[in-house]
Amino acid sequence: MSEHPDRRLVLRRLGQAGLVLGGSGILGALGVLSPGRWRAGRGPEKIPHFEVLAGGRFPPIAIARGPDPARLVRAAVGAVGGIERFVRPGETVLLKPNMAWDRTPEQGANTHPTVVAETVRLCLEARAAKVIVADVPVSDAERSAERSGIRRAAREAGAIVLLPPAAAFVVAALDGVVLEQWEVFSPLLQADRVINLPVVKDHALTRLTCGLKNWYGLLGGTRARLHQQIHQSIADLAAAIRPTLTIVDATRVMMRGGPTGGRLEDVTRMDAVAAGTDPVALDAWGTTLMKLDPRAVSHLEIAEKRGLGSIRSGTEPPEEILVGA
Numbered sequence: 001m002s003e004h005p006d007r008r009l010v011l012r013r014l015g016q017a018g019l020v021l022g023g024s025g026i027l028g029a030l031g032v033l034s035p036g037r038w039r040a041g042r043g044p045e046k047i048p049h050f051e052v053l054a055g056g057r058f059p060p061i062a063i064a065r066g067p068d069p070a071r072l073v074r075a076a077v078g079a080v081g082g083i084e085r086f087v088r089p090g091e092t093v094l095l096k097p098n099m100a101w102d103r104t105p106e107q108g109a110n111t112h113p114t115v116v117a118e119t120v121r122l123c124l125e126a127r128a129a130k131v132i133v134a135d136v137p138v139s140d141a142e143r144s145a146e147r148s149g150i151r152r153a154a155r156e157a158g159a160i161v162l163l164p165p166a167a168a169f170v171v172a173a174l175d176g177v178v179l180e181q182w183e184v185f186s187p188l189l190q191a192d193r194v195i196n197l198p199v200v201k202d203h204a205l206t207r208l209t210c211g212l213k214n215w216y217g218l219l220g221g222t223r224a225r226l227h228q229q230i231h232q233s234i235a236d237l238a239a240a241i242r243p244t245l246t247i248v249d250a251t252r253v254m255m256r257g258g259p260t261g262g263r264l265e266d267v268t269r270m271d272a273v274a275a276g277t278d279p280v281a282l283d284a285w286g287t288t289l290m291k292l293d294p295r296a297v298s299h300l301e302i303a304e305k306r307g308l309g310s311i312r313s314g315t316e317p318p319e320e321i322l323v324g325a
Contacts, residue, residue, distance in 0.1 A: 044173040044181040049242040050194040052086055054277060059318045060310070061276030061285060066323030069251050069273065070118040075321045076247065076275035077122060086245045087193055089127035094134060094191035095119055095159065096243075098199045098214055099150050101260055102139035108254040108267040110144070111199045113153035115249045115273065119195060120157035131159040134167070134187040135217045162187050169220035176236025178229045183220035188241070196246040196279070200286040202258030202266075205230055208297045209259055210286040211246045211279045212238045231298035238279060238303045248274040248282050253289050274317075280309025285317055 054060075062079030064072040077083055087093055097111035105112055116133060123131045133154040137144035141163040145151035151161045162185075169183040188194065198214035205227060206213060215237040216223060226233040250272040257266040270289055276282055280303050287294040294300050294311050304311050 044171045045189055047172050047174070047184070047188065047240050050191070050244045051242040052244055052277065057081075058085075059276070060278035060313045061274055061281050061317055062321065063272060063274045063285065063317055064321040064323050065272045067271055068323065069112050069114040069249075071323045072251070072271075072273035073115055073118040073247060073275075074122065075323045076273045077119075077245070079321055080245075080275050080277065083122040083126045086195070087123050087126040087128050090129045091192035092130045092132065092190060093123045093128045093193045093195060094132050094187050095123075095154075095195050095197055096214060096218060097133060097135060097150055097197040098209075098217060099133075099135040099144055099148050100138045100217055102137075102143045102147050103261060104147055105149050106252070106264060106267070107261050108199065108201060108252045109259065109261045110148040110150065111197050111249045112251050113149035115247065115251065116150050116197055117153040117157040119197060119247055120154055120159040123195075124158050128193075132162055132187050132191065133159045134162040134185055136164055136185050136220065137217075164220075172240075174236055174240040176233070176239060178226070178233045179236040179240070185218045185220065188218055193244040194241070196243040197249065198246070199249045199254075200270075200289055201254035201261070202256055202290065204258065206234070206297065206299065207292060208283065208287055208290055210248060210283040211243075212283050212299055212303060215241050231302060234299040235302040235306060235308075238299075238308050239306055243279065246276060246279050246282050248286060250274065250286065250289055255290065272320075278309040278313055280304050280311060281314035281317070282309075284311040284314025286314075288315060 058081045062076050064075035097116050101109040103109035120131050154161050168186045170186045172184045173181050196211050198211045200210050203209040212234050250270045252267050252269045254261045254267050284294040
């Protein structure tokens with residue numbers, strides 16, 4: 001008798017979850033993610049809120065579609081007020097892409113390097129004093145930075161790229177339900193503005209990873225410990241880290257096999273970028289691309305109940321901007 005497709009899906013997701021948990025566990029055993037490594041100061045430090053005031057003139061999110069990722073970034077950011085609304089002359093801007101995996105851009109596991117580079121250029125055009133691109137990869141940091149294409153693209157655009165152990169971790173007060181305090185990558189506390197640059201993709205544990213889940217990539221310590229209450233911990237991070245702007249890469253979307261991926265047949269080209277100031281709405285928009293019910297992604301409901309954004313604003317977004325070739 002053939003195996004029921006629902007059962008096969010459950011078994012596959014359990015296998016994917018085991019890879020995620022197992023990989024994090026190995027890193028912890030090796031000391032790569034262990035508390036205390038590269039730690040600076042005593043902490044706990046307070047994380048400032050980086051968001052801009054909500055503007056009645058601008059929509060909470062804007063979506064641009066077309067074949068050129070760089071033009072999509074500019075169109076989406078322009079529709080929510082332009083980069084000058086978010087970055088001022090002389091400021092230090094932190095960009096947080098997803099650079100977690102030893103994968104190529106075509107495999108869709110990381111933020112597209114062109115999306116990162118164009119955001120760097122926008123910030124420098126707004127006369128930012130310094131633009132830092134930072135992440136704490138799950139795979140080998142050097143290989144992830146190289147194979148993702150992000151390090152080279154960001155540097156060529158004028159950014160500084162920071163990975164462990166080049167910068168330290170600092171114990172920060174998160175004041176969450178699960179996360180009271182945790183080690184965070186110190187560039188977060190050195191910035192005046194923070195721009196979140198996630199990619200939309202499947203995740204074995206949470207079904208979706210996008211902007212809210214992307215903050216995991218600033219954590220030190222043994223992150224696998226958080227998987228037991230993963231949705232609550234994601235909401236805790238969303239409450240603690242309030243970005244100035246979120247730019248979502250949906251130029252190609254990993255529909256299955258996340259978060260690590262690897263198979264090109266699991267990636268669908270979507271040719272879209274969204275930008276905005278409502279991180280919950282942007283994640284909810286990501287669920288529409290994945291054909292998911294946003295309320296089935298538990299951390300979105302938790303975040304909405306905490307007043308961090310609106311699911312409806314993402315599932316009923318404004319008219320899309322079409323950007324030609």
